[in-house]
Amino acid sequence: MEDIKSKLEKYYPQFDEELKDLIAAKGFVKTFKAGDIIMQNGQFLKNTMLITKGMVKLLTEGEEGEEFFMYYLEPGQACALSFVCATKNKRSDLDAIVTEDCEAILLPIDYMDELMVKNKSWYYFVLDTYRSRFRELLDVIKSVAFHSMDERLAYYLVKQKNAFGSSYISITHEQIANDLNSSRVVISRLLKQMEQKQKVKLHRNAIELLA
Amino acid sequence: MEDIKSKLEKYYPQFDEELKDLIAAKGFVKTFKAGDIIMQNGQFLKNTMLITKGMVKLLTEGEEGEEFFMYYLEPGQACALSFVCATKNKRSDLDAIVTEDCEAILLPIDYMDELMVKNKSWYYFVLDTYRSRFRELLDVIKSVAFHSMDERLAYYLVKQKNAFGSSYISITHEQIANDLNSSRVVISRLLKQMEQKQKVKLHRNAIELLA
DNA sequence: TTTGCCTTGCTACCTTTGCTACAAGCAATC
């Protein structure tokens, strides 16, 4: 239990003592391996998840199983969907896949309503999570609606760089194509052009962002 | 004041007595004309808006002023953005334009925090609004990410039909092109194809959805 | 009635994106 509390102190310092104690008492830690699917379209959620380690990738699926990358969740962040769905026991709309071995504190959704009214720091946290996810979705919409593939690719690479904190991005062209719902050939083509413009340096299984 | 309360009873029946009384006491009614811009990108929000008449169109803007339609707000609905931005006094990300003369009850955002903790029916309303708007954004993303222009056009027309409750949609090709961030020629082309497939009947300044 | 504006239809043409196919390169394994 003390274990949970120290994790909360590290990654969720904005929580007040009362909240941290409650989560430490009622929550539990769960770990996931890279590749695990921790949430799937259509599934019911029973817990709110507070990420404390690793990285989770959120994506949406098309009718024919196409994927479309939306955003990453890092330590200190929670899944907005788990709030949304929690309250009314609704199904989720997104898939969440672990990209780096991951650890999260799970809190049964039964406590949600009570916490929202009783604890101010939780209330602010939830609203903040909503706001940032809402914003994230808006950015996604803007990028697809207003930008062509080359711009989206550049935006995507920057997002990767920020998420993983390195200009050396380990990824294949194929994976990028999946995330952007494009095709491998197109991505390779555009990356070549970017390389000619000195924007990236291409390696096998990796891309280096220049400047 | 009684006026406000009867409007609330009609369009927001899920509110409990206490909440309706409070809104009646602290809120005020404001009317807007078609074409009015009631919220603009970058603007601070001072009030939460509960629509009681007319129709408001939410759209996002690209860097070069391109528009992109997202969804409509009807009586009984509130702007999720006004919740999001309210709490932390953040700027809005969307534009809201009145498409049909509109009336709304405005409630200063100062009451938001208090209401959330004190009033359950308000709390549920806010979460519900979040969920439906979140879903709406997800649908928008899916439609742009996975579907070609002809499918998006069909989806758009159905959305219009549902919003205005009529298969006879008063709109020009140019306006549709703006909403979908496409071009007039493309929309006219696709509409012609739809007409040949007996899916629509084209009129001047209007489109009739068949079946 | 005439004038002018807006809407729609249509043509020609270009760019972007996507698909198929194939070759070359790297890496791991036997």
Next chain:
DNA sequence: GATTGCTTGTAGCAAAGGTAGCAAGGCAAA
């Protein structure tokens, strides 16, 4: 070192979507 599989580079082609330009028709104000 040969085999196998995954990744990347390229070429050729097709479809979708965007641009420019112009003509015709409707509608309304002068």
